[in-house]
Amino acid sequence: MSAARPRVLYVTDLAYPARGRRYGDEDVFLTSRLREHFDLALCHPLDATALMDAYDAVVIRNSGPVLGYQKEYDAFRARALGSGARVYNPLSGKADMAGKQYLLDLSAAGFPVIPTVDRAEHLHQLPAAERYVVKPKAGADSLGLRILPADGLAKLAGLADGTVLIQPCVDFAYEVSFYFVDDDFQYALYAPDPERRWELRPYAATAADLEFARHFIDWNGLDHGIQRVDACRAPDGELLLVELEDLNPYLSLDALPEEARDAFVTALTASLSRFVHAAQGTQEARETLIPA
Template sequence: MPAARPRLLYVTDLAYQARGRRYCDEDIHLASRLRAHFDLALCHPLDAAALMDGFDAVVVRNSGPVLGYQRAYDDFRARALAAGTRVYNPLTGKADMAGKQYLLELTAAGFPVIPTVDRVADLDRLPAAERYVVKPKLGADSLGLRIVPGSRLAELSAGDVLIQPCVDFAYEVSFFFVDDDFQYALYAPDPRRRWELQPYRATAADLEFARRFIDWNDLGHGIQRVDACRAPDGGLLLVELEDLNPYLSLDALPEEARDAFVTAFTASLSRFVQVAPARGQGRGVQPDERGPGESGDEAGRVAQRA
């Protein structure tokens, strides 16, 4: 049973250098607020597997791209699933937590996502374009992302990359959820400056769009970020669904909205530590190869991310 004050192991890499963002500031702020409700210890992701047995739950936050410590993450994940350790977000995520295969699945299912294939032979399933975004199925922080003219697509190796048409979008917008509840939205008015964010007033149609992906992922608990772009026809298209450790951009929020998020996050964690751990549960998905909401800076006005 959880202690009177639940014990949380908060996994973060305070030294991680992100382009245009200071991840450490966000986790220092969140940890300082959570300590009013939990007994909390911070640890580096390389230490999480060794330390987690002494806590009621493990909270994975801005822990850096998994590519930087893949073997340690695989060990942490396997041990947590075998022991039934409570991990927040739960390790059953079907989106970026499991790699980028979901973009193919959502495309095939007719969801409003940037159309995606993984074979040159399937290009006829995509809208015609002069340039295409090509990125690894398992990638992080735009590593390996290329903008390729259509005439050069035949040179690609089959099966290990995703192919998408370049989208001349108006702006990018992110919708943030705690459990199934919408919290706030932020957008980048200038497509060339992805991380210069401002509060965004989401419409009912916007939220209907975002909730389709939250419902599809069926995570139950945790923080999720739905990243989208405003396409030329005025509609939204999914760029990615970050369900492992999304960066929250709390510094872009007014104080009242930031406090409301912390309140919702605290309440979610309080509920989560009461959930009975279930040994060995999990779908056996592949470990995430990305990082905490890493998207990188694409050339021009391309919305897709590595």
């Protein structure tokens, strides 16, 4: 590790065509600020495996859905885990980082999650609804998502073979996201109009809202990293988890006032510094145990 400034490989796909979002703009902003504290280089996710060994930490940011390059991502994970590379977020996440199985597990465990099943024999566990959402278990960013009417239950049964998730289409009041760095809450944003989900505004989270969000942050158990808890406000007023993004959550920093953006950058810089220096301390401790 460099005796001066830590070397960070920042993984992003600046050209990814995200609907309603500008991945590249967000990462240009973040790297312009992080560069004040780290020796930093950007790379495309397909180049990360070849470059990672030259850096003290690899930061996964707006790298796009791994579904489009699953083989290469699996190779990256295997290499990072095998070599002990420091990846931020750490690759031990149990939520979207590991696929969508967690929605089934949390639903079965009684967590406040949109009811979810993946097998025909479990369809009866879903509440009655006029429409149902079907999405690939390995999907992301709404890829492959379909909405089917209730009179298509026979078709749903044919689709429920373990490869897709099926949920009732909740007539929610709005969607809201809670953003955390490590286990510290940073800000919340919501979409007042469900038809314009990427027109976000700052949201004043209540104590009950934060208790809901922290429940999932605690469950995931990541010591470091950025996480986004996506929820919807159900007709009865209850918050239900839609997604826990723990791999490369888009941050919608452009929807924040300048003061809030600066506070987030400060929190991220401190977290990343702790993450890198913790690795340095571990390495130094190991070296003292090795005879000269």
